[in-house]
Amino acid sequence: MKKKLCLFTILFFGFSTAFAQNSWELKRNExxxxxxxxxxxxxxxxxxxxxxxxxxxxxxxISTLQDIANYSQWVFSNKKSVILKTLSPQKIIYYTQSHLPWPIKDRDLIVELDINSTPDVLNIEAKSLPDYLPQDSNYIRVPYSLATWHVTQTPDNKLKVDYTFSVDPGGSIPAWLVNATLAVGPYNSFVKLRELLRVKYKRNNLAN
Known part of the structure; x- marks a missing residue:
């Protein structure tokens, strides 16, 4: 009985610890x-x-996310973005460059943007394709990046966004520095994206 209790305790607390380590922690709410x-x-x-x-x-x-050439209007640190190939109306491969503060070298990234819309939910995935183009010596190629959007309509006709992002920026940036600044870019990007969409929404409503 004691052995069973001990095993249960190990399994339970081991699972609880693992769950706690992988649970989301609020870093910013503004x-x-x-x-x-x-x-x-x-x-x-x-x-x-x-x-x-x-x-x-x-x-x-969708039209804003597919407007690759104008990403600099809202994507944090974006220098340049161009479409490389349109695979379908829902799938685009594009190239983007990001400016980082000195002495960190600027990064570049190739992304496959895939948009899947159903009556109930809009799912968007943006995943890196690091070997799609030869590397440019002026930039460090981001070896891994994955962003997902889960978007639903709210009763008050707004879009509820659940966005997740993971990245390995490559090069020699310490993990602690990446983690410490991870929330800065996405927060500022969503602030600008929301304002950009708000202007479009008002303009389109006035036109109707």
């Missing part, structure tokens, strides 16, 4: 934008999650 981080299942880098609402329609969000 302007209706909640930013969470958690330890990844492997490695030392954290994963990120953003929860917020957007004044926009699905079509307005």
């Amino acid at each position: 302007n209706g934008i909640e930013v969470y981080t958690r330890n990844a299942s492997t490695g030392n880098l954290k994963e990120l999650r953003v929860l917020c609402k957007l004044d926009a329609t699905r079509d307005e969000l």
Whole structure:
């Protein structure tokens, strides 16, 4: 009986510890934008999650995400983004460059953007394709990046966004520095995205 109790205790608390390590921790809650981080299942880098609402329609969000050339209007640290290939109306491969503060070298990234819309939910995935193009010596190629969007409509006609993001920026940036600044970029990006969509939403409503 004691052995069974001991085994149960080990299993229970071991599971509880693992669950706690992988649970989301709120890091920032401002302007209706909640930013969470958690330890990844492997490695030392954290994963990120953003929860917020957007004044926009699905079509307005989709068109903004597919407007690759204008990412610098809202994507944090974006220098340049260009479409490399349109695989379908829902799937695009694009190239993007990010400016980072000195002495960290700028990064570049190739992304496959895949949009899947159903009547109930809009699912979006943006995953890195690091070997799609030869590397540019002026940039460090991001070896891994994955962003997912789970978007639903709220009763008050807003878009409820559940966004997750994980990245390995490559190069020699210490993990502690990546983790310490992980929430900055996505928070600022969503602030600008929300304002951009709000302007579009008002303009489209006035036009109707």
